[in-house]
Every structure is written in structure tokens, then in C-alpha cells.
Amino acid sequence: MDTEETTEAEETGETAEFSLPRSRRANERLHALIPGGAHTYAKGDDQYPENLAPVISHGHGAHVWDVDGNRYIEYGSGLRSVSLGHAHPRVVQAVRREIDRGSNFVRPSIVEVEAAERFLATVPTAEMVKFAKNGSDVTTAAVRLARAVTGRPRVAVCGDHPFFSVDDWFIGTTPMSAGIPAATTELTVTFPYGDLAATEELLTRYRDEVACLILEPAGHTEPPPGYLAGLRELADRHGCVLVFDEMITGLRWSEAGAQGLYGVVPDLSTFGKALGNGFAVSALAGRRELMEWGGLRHSGDRVFLLSTTHGAETHSLAAATAVQTTYVEEGITARLHALGERLAAGVREAAAGMGVGEHLVVRGRASNLVFATLDEHRRPSQEYRTLFLRRLLAGGVLAPSFVVSSALDDADIDRTVDVVAQACAVYRKALDAADPAPWLAGRAVKPVFRRSV
Known part of the structure; x- marks a missing residue:
């Protein structure tokens, strides 16, 4: 030099x-x-x-x-998904065991019910769960289900949270909206985090049009006192579905997510990221009364809730089960x-x-x-x-x-x-x-x- x-x-x-x-x-x-x-x-x-x-x-x-x-100390591992660290032995062992037994079949595997039981034991505020591969799949499924249940077209998203889905209903609201019809974007409206009065004004303005309120229950700041409970009351009063996006808060706030920590139960919630410690798995969870609309045991029109060829890969569900068990047993x-x-x-x-x-x-x-x-x-x-x-x-x-x-x-x-x-x-x-x-x-x-x- x-x-x-x-x-x-x-x-x-x-x-x-x-x-x-x-x-x-x-x-x-x-x-x-x-x-x-x-x-x-x-x-x-x-x-x-x-x-x-x-x-x-x-x-x-x-x-x-x-x-x-070069070796680095890594933060934000896998965009927050690898919360136990890379190649965690307990997760790797569970994944290897299932890979040797086959990863995907023409009918559900016993691993699916075991993973569902583990999830619902960890998140007891939910009554049913359906697994997928990424967060966008399950947030969009929640929106579709809310629209089907309420018969309403509009989606209200929290404008203070940066990301909910790669699908048109959300991406159309971002600066990267190229390729998305305006008619789709116009059906998504926003409300500010922490402001119950503004949210009520929105629901009143679009009376009987808003299918759901979707938000991250917490972010860089704690929810204002009474805020989440207030949203619960607003959703009930205006007849819309309350959806918590727990992609980030799930497991990191408590084993049962933010809903477990703050004690406010949404109608539907979505989990991912930390759930698989890097393996591709996400979850839509919620009240049985709503979730059954996507099943075979209800009397209404069928809802195409989630149908993913790879959503129930055994090794990813084994990873999720191992992750949740590790969280609970090891604090x-x-x-x-x-x-x-x-x-x-x-x-x-x-x-x-x-x-x-x-x-x-x-x-x-x-x-x-x-x-x-x-x-x-x-x-x-x-x-x-x-x-x-x-x-x-x-x-x-x-x-x-x-x-x-x-x-x-x-x-x-x-x-x-x-x-x-x-x-x-x-x-x-x-x-x-x-x-x-x-x-x-x-x-x-x-x-x-x-x-x-």
C-alpha cells in the first residue's frame, strides 16, 4: 500500500x-x-x-x-427464522429421522397430527391449525377465510407494519406495485397502530365492508395499554375478523406468541419464521368455528383455504415439533x-x-x-x-x-x-x-x- x-x-x-x-x-x-x-x-x-x-x-x-x-457472528439469522442457531442438533436429529422414513405421501402422515397436537399445546389460544411453507400462504389464507366468513370485500391492514404477504392484496399497497390491478389494491385499506379512534373511524366509514383487521400484535414498541383488547372489542362490534400476524412475535415474545403474552385472543393467527428454525413451515391457526370453513365438516359453501403439495413435508413438520419442544423445555x-x-x-x-x-x-x-x-x-x-x-x-x-x-x-x-x-x-x-x-x-x-x- x-x-x-x-x-x-x-x-x-x-x-x-x-x-x-x-x-x-x-x-x-x-x-x-x-x-x-x-x-x-x-x-x-x-x-x-x-x-x-x-x-x-x-x-x-x-x-x-x-x-x-471469513467467519462472522450472525444476527437476524435467516431473516429471524433461525432462532436456535444453525444446525441445531435437536432439530437436525428430528429432520434426519423423518427424511429416512420418506418426506411426502399420497395421504396424510402421522407426523401431521403429531405436529398439530404439539402446535396447539404450545399455542392453546388456537383450536385448529393448518400448515404451509411460507408466511404469505397463511396470511393470504386468513384473508380469504375472513372474506368468505363475513361476505365482505375489504381488508384492513396495519399501515405501520412493513410486510404481510407477497400476494396482490398487500404488495399493491407498497411502492413495488407494478403488475397489480388498481381494483385489487383499492380493496385494501390501512389503519394506524395504537390508534383505536382512527380504526373505529375506518370501520365506520366502510361499514359492513371490512372483512378483517390484520396486524402484527407488537413491533418495535410495546402495545399501548388496552390497545389489543380494544381492537378485539372493535372487531366484535363491527363484525370483522381479527387476525394477528405472529411471524415475528411467534415464539420470540412467548412460546405462544404475543397472544400468549398479552392475553388477547385473535380469531385467526399466522406463524412462521422461528417455527422451523430455518426449515420451510408456517401455520394458520384459529377458532374452530372459522377454520372448519376450510374443511369438510360444515354445512356452508366450501372455502379453498390452503392446499399445498409440500405443506406437510414430514421433515419440516418434525423440525417445527422439535423447535417448539426445545423452546418449552429449555426456556x-x-x-x-x-x-x-x-x-x-x-x-x-x-x-x-x-x-x-x-x-x-x-x-x-x-x-x-x-x-x-x-x-x-x-x-x-x-x-x-x-x-x-x-x-x-x-x-x-x-x-x-x-x-x-x-x-x-x-x-x-x-x-x-x-x-x-x-x-x-x-x-x-x-x-x-x-x-x-x-x-x-x-x-x-x-x-x-x-x-x-
């Missing part, structure tokens, strides 16, 4: 340029064959600093290795909270110590932490997020969020906090310069939902 390069590195706080040549070539191969270079937009390389999007080789526990041979939810609390406290202390405590902000429930990067005016900044992610990656921390898995240990948390402190030192320099550009080394990371490329 020549003198000019050394001086630049010193100014940006980098002792050696971090690069991922093999990952960069692998990303080019991905883009050549797969639209967007990933099968989930949130995993796209546009979500990472330019040329610093690791392509993963393998993972174990709380660590992953990229194709360049996993409590461990996630303890790890998250330790991490949040360490990050906040490190940020404050470097003078960026009001710019790097940790938010959310301890088991589901995210961070916000704010500029010198305390506005959300993709540029400062880019700077921060670059320094984390260089320090061996892969963290699009700070969502923990139970495989982390105290040493992982301590190492993460040390890397965050180093990143915050650079953050402070950029704030003092009122210009993060010299520390970006390329374009800024981009939001997932945007109209143009």
Missing part, C-alpha cells in the same frame, strides 16, 4: 481495506441467473455496502462463514430476552462512549432488536447505515439487525460490542465532518420497498 493509500485509510479509520472477491464473483453469478440475485429482497446485495455482500458457505450455531473464508424465549438485553446495553454504552448515542439507536423488544442510524440532524440515514455496516463486516459481525439467536454466548456479545465501539468511532468522525461519503467506498444501501431500481 503506497503512502497516499495509507493516509486515506488512516483518515477513514480503516487499517486495511476489507474486500470479498469471491463473494463479489458469486454475486455476479447470482444476478446472471436469479432476478435480484437472491430469492428474498431483504437478502439482496443492495441491502449491503457496495461489493461487501457476503455469500454464505455454511453456518453453525451463531456463526456463518462466507465463500471468502429459549427467556434466553433470547437475556441475550438481547445484554447486547442492547452493551451497544448503547459503546455508542454513548463514542459520542453517537443519539445517532445509533437500538430499538425493539430484547428478543427482536433492530437499530436505526441517524445523521447529524437525527434523521434516518442510509448513508450512515452503510458506514456502520461496513465497519461491522470488517470486524466479523454480520448484522442487518441485532436480532439474537439462542446459540450466541457472552463472548459473542462482548465481541460484537467491541466491534460496534470501533464502528462508532468512525461514525463520530463522519458526524464531525457532516459528510459520511468518504467512509462509504461506493453507493449507499437501499430500502427494500422502492419504486425504481
Whole structure:
């Protein structure tokens, strides 16, 4: 490295340029064959600093290795799905056992009823359950069922929550609405989280038109006192179905999800992500009176609720059963909270110590932490997020969020906090310069939902 390069590195706080040549070539191969270079937009390389999007080789526990041979402490594993850590022995053992016995048959397997019994024992607020492969399948099934039961066309979604489904009824409301007819989108209306008066006004405006209210029962903040119970009362009074999307809150808030923690029972709820520890499984659960509309033991018109060839693959259902058993027997939810609390406290202390405590902000429930990067005016900044992610990656921390898995240990948390402190030192320099550009080394990371490329 020549003198000019050394001086630049010193100014940006980098002792050696971090690069991922093999990952960069692998990303080019991905883009050549797969639209967007990933099968989930949130995993796209546009979500990472330019040329610093690791392509993963393998993972174990709380660590992953990229194709360049770098090891990272990983957060947000599998977009929150791998909450027990990669290749968890109890889950792997259950999956291997079922794979050796066959994975899919022309009739239901005994594993299906065992998985259903385990689920309903873990989530006792539900009376019936049907499994599928991904979250969109079950949220759309909930919407379809609500429309069938009520005979109403409109869906009311919480506008403060970022994602419910890949299907038209929701995606049409996002900036990525290309290809979706306006007539479909017009049937979806939004209500604000935490505001019962605004929700009642919406239900009154569209009297006898709203089939369901669908929301995440909790997010980065706790529900206001009485809010979920108030939604329950509104839904009952206006004759619509209350649907809790528990993709994230399921297992992470309590073994029975947010409904188990807060004691408010929805008509329908949807689970996924942590349910399979990375294996593809999701669930629609709810009151028998509603769920039977999708079955054979009711007198009304049949509802095409869910019918998935791979929804009952034995190894995925075995994984779900093992995950729930592990959560209950080993107190996993409590461990996630303890790890998250330790991490949040360490990050906040490190940020404050470097003078960026009001710019790097940790938010959310301890088991589901995210961070916000704010500029010198305390506005959300993709540029400062880019700077921060670059320094984390260089320090061996892969963290699009700070969502923990139970495989982390105290040493992982301590190492993460040390890397965050180093990143915050650079953050402070950029704030003092009122210009993060010299520390970006390329374009800024981009939001997932945007109209143009």
C-alpha cells in the first residue's frame, strides 16, 4: 500500500481495506441467473455496502462463514427464522429421522397430527391449525377465510407494519406495485397502530365492508395499554375478523406468541419464521368455528383455504415439533430476552462512549432488536447505515439487525460490542465532518420497498 493509500485509510479509520472477491464473483453469478440475485429482497446485495455482500458457505450455531473464508457472528439469522442457531442438533436429529422414513405421501402422515397436537399445546389460544411453507400462504389464507366468513370485500391492514404477504392484496399497497390491478389494491385499506379512534373511524366509514383487521400484535414498541383488547372489542362490534400476524412475535415474545403474552385472543393467527428454525413451515391457526370453513365438516359453501403439495413435508413438520419442544423445555424465549438485553446495553454504552448515542439507536423488544442510524440532524440515514455496516463486516459481525439467536454466548456479545465501539468511532468522525461519503467506498444501501431500481 503506497503512502497516499495509507493516509486515506488512516483518515477513514480503516487499517486495511476489507474486500470479498469471491463473494463479489458469486454475486455476479447470482444476478446472471436469479432476478435480484437472491430469492428474498431483504437478502439482496443492495441491502449491503457496495461489493461487501457476503455469500454464505455454511453456518453453525451463531456463526456463518462466507465463500471468502471469513467467519462472522450472525444476527437476524435467516431473516429471524433461525432462532436456535444453525444446525441445531435437536432439530437436525428430528429432520434426519423423518427424511429416512420418506418426506411426502399420497395421504396424510402421522407426523401431521403429531405436529398439530404439539402446535396447539404450545399455542392453546388456537383450536385448529393448518400448515404451509411460507408466511404469505397463511396470511393470504386468513384473508380469504375472513372474506368468505363475513361476505365482505375489504381488508384492513396495519399501515405501520412493513410486510404481510407477497400476494396482490398487500404488495399493491407498497411502492413495488407494478403488475397489480388498481381494483385489487383499492380493496385494501390501512389503519394506524395504537390508534383505536382512527380504526373505529375506518370501520365506520366502510361499514359492513371490512372483512378483517390484520396486524402484527407488537413491533418495535410495546402495545399501548388496552390497545389489543380494544381492537378485539372493535372487531366484535363491527363484525370483522381479527387476525394477528405472529411471524415475528411467534415464539420470540412467548412460546405462544404475543397472544400468549398479552392475553388477547385473535380469531385467526399466522406463524412462521422461528417455527422451523430455518426449515420451510408456517401455520394458520384459529377458532374452530372459522377454520372448519376450510374443511369438510360444515354445512356452508366450501372455502379453498390452503392446499399445498409440500405443506406437510414430514421433515419440516418434525423440525417445527422439535423447535417448539426445545423452546418449552429449555426456556429459549427467556434466553433470547437475556441475550438481547445484554447486547442492547452493551451497544448503547459503546455508542454513548463514542459520542453517537443519539445517532445509533437500538430499538425493539430484547428478543427482536433492530437499530436505526441517524445523521447529524437525527434523521434516518442510509448513508450512515452503510458506514456502520461496513465497519461491522470488517470486524466479523454480520448484522442487518441485532436480532439474537439462542446459540450466541457472552463472548459473542462482548465481541460484537467491541466491534460496534470501533464502528462508532468512525461514525463520530463522519458526524464531525457532516459528510459520511468518504467512509462509504461506493453507493449507499437501499430500502427494500422502492419504486425504481
